Amino acid sequence: MYHPQSGQCVQSNQHLVYLSDCQNWSRWSYDKNGGPIKLMDSTTPSCLSAAGDGLPVVFSEDCSGQQSVWALVSGSKFHIAAKDKQGSLLCLDWDSSSSGISIVTKKCLCLGNDGRDVPTCVENPQRQWFNFVPSNK
Template structure:
């Protein structure tokens, strides 16, 4: 989850699964709303289970400790930091007053080795 100049490989085995950094024991974890996602070795906890939260399959979300669903979001001021924030514009038919593109993430299957 870095700009293409600094690639890294991640593994996600489907909804309600950890998002693991390949070659390590680390996975991405929610800490709280408005906070950066962190790398953790506790890949079995609820805060490390990521699922697609919208029918577009572009919003990746995990619950925080209170059970609130938080989506990954690009940090516009630091592209090396991925934030977790309240998911926006998840309903396909609803009127949305915010641009959801900062929360769009596409997981791409690859057999490419770095």
């Protein structure tokens, strides 16, 4: 997974999900929109899960719950979102305040609760833009 604003890739040490250079990147699997994001380099089933608004993403063995099912939302399809326990849509977000590397989930910028673009937005949503980069590695 790639974060265009920082020019870095999403990596994991199996406990923390963070941004780092793309030289030694983690392998992720995302087979379909509305499916889990799985860490491929893990010895146990590890799916990204939304723990809550402003909290770091975590790994879960439950790959089918609403907190672990991710969808490409917004017109740009750069927002990647899951629902929290209350059913609120949360997007992957680059938390630049935490030494600039942590990946958290936060309320989606410039999107309504349905995942669609709002007519006007004064915020810059680019910190929430991620995309999947195909690889044969």
